[in-house]
Amino acid sequence: MSKPVALVVDDETNILRFIRANLIASGFEVFSATTGTEALEVFESSNPDVVILDIMLPEIDGLEVCRRIRNVSDVSIIMITAKDDIQDAVEGLNAGADDYVTKPFAVEELLARVNAVLRRAKSNTTQTQTDKIKLGNLQIDLAQRQVVVNGKATHLTPTEFKLLTYLANNVDRVVPHEEILDAIWGEEYWDCTHYLRVSVGRLRQKIETDPGNPEYIVTCSGVGYMIRNVKVNN
Amino acid sequence: MSKPVALVVDDETNILRFIRANLIASGFEVFSATTGTEALEVFESSNPDVVILDIMLPEIDGLEVCRRIRNVSDVSIIMITAKDDIQDAVEGLNAGADDYVTKPFAVEELLARVNAVLRRAKSNTTQTQTDKIKLGNLQIDLAQRQVVVNGKATHLTPTEFKLLTYLANNVDRVVPHEEILDAIWGEEYWDCTHYLRVSVGRLRQKIETDPGNPEYIVTCSGVGYMIRNVKVNN
DNA sequence: AATATTTTTTAAAAAATTATTAATATAGAA
């Protein structure tokens, strides 16, 4: 593999330079940004393996940047937060960060976190992330975030896509409502089966030949949903 | 299923009483301890589903208790830590805790965490539990929540499924009506043998070759039902 | 064998769960 790519976002240029230098010394290719808006732009173009993100930022704050990145990517994110501000850290994790370090920090600590997070990310991707999942006549293209049903490309909304891939990663297993809600909407939504129902309904409209008699996503009354690897005859 | 068991460890007896009361109100069976040493003893004997653990404890501190429990068990552990002490929280998670709440906390928050942690733990076990039970020509597919009889898959309703797996986990033993009702419907239904009869009837329709002369689920008049591991000749 | 008890079967009513639809709210993009 070539050099890992890091994106560092901090408005204090001293700190930014400092982190940059150390990451480069550790063998990273480093991009940087000093505002939230710039961060999102650079993120698009640099496609980093890890993002190091200060919470205090002008324009769009770090939490918001984190959420937006999370919306479109599973990249590793480490937040930098002021010491003793546990609230920030917790919010960061809720917004989808993988870890955080408190300011001021020793470089070694930051590097250790970065490496730990990358290690975890790597072991996850080798396990789960093939870039295409096939289920009968259904193809899920994880990279392009679209599905191909009977050869026809179909656009899915973010929620629909997450829902479909979650189920697809658990083929032939009834996944309980709670678990799906946990995974897609977040733990605090475990109760909101109605969200799930509406989304499953829309997803069926898009991927099932006859949405009223679903082939792929079958419902298990009282329990949850299961996606089936349907047999096709060719 | 019977009540979930919680172990609460705190040296401040006011807080302890407070948490106890709320957990009991939420349907938990609660054990408690006020020191680290006592906590480890009670843990052994009570075998709880979740441990709520204050970090500040006399004798052995909460972190150490957490580590020692982790050494021998995968039970869910929630740490209670002083507000703003982010270091504690981080160490707690490193020591193997599943979550933490900061003091002072609202009861609702603690209960929400407890339930979230238990939900996660539960969904993990359903995933890992062996995914098939075989009894002669009968296969119970735990992941897909269906039975396969002579190669033909049949869908089961929640009650039917619970009933069948309960019996299957007690092969070749007559399970008394009362016990089944306790386990499937709940202890307040121990009396409702008619529910059981109807359900057994429907289950037989689905799994027996000749429901009138059941091979698998045999009835023991006046006592209960037994599922048999029938021999097949191949 | 006759009677009582227990169990099975059946069907209908009731309850719970799920699907569908449409209106409203929200977020991101032009």
Next chain:
DNA sequence: TTCTATATTAATAATTTTTTAAAAAATATT
């Protein structure tokens, strides 16, 4: 800002599952 796509919410229709009750069959008891 306004526009567009998406998500949430709520109401209602459809379906599935459970409960209830009663009659028929089987089993046990006297």
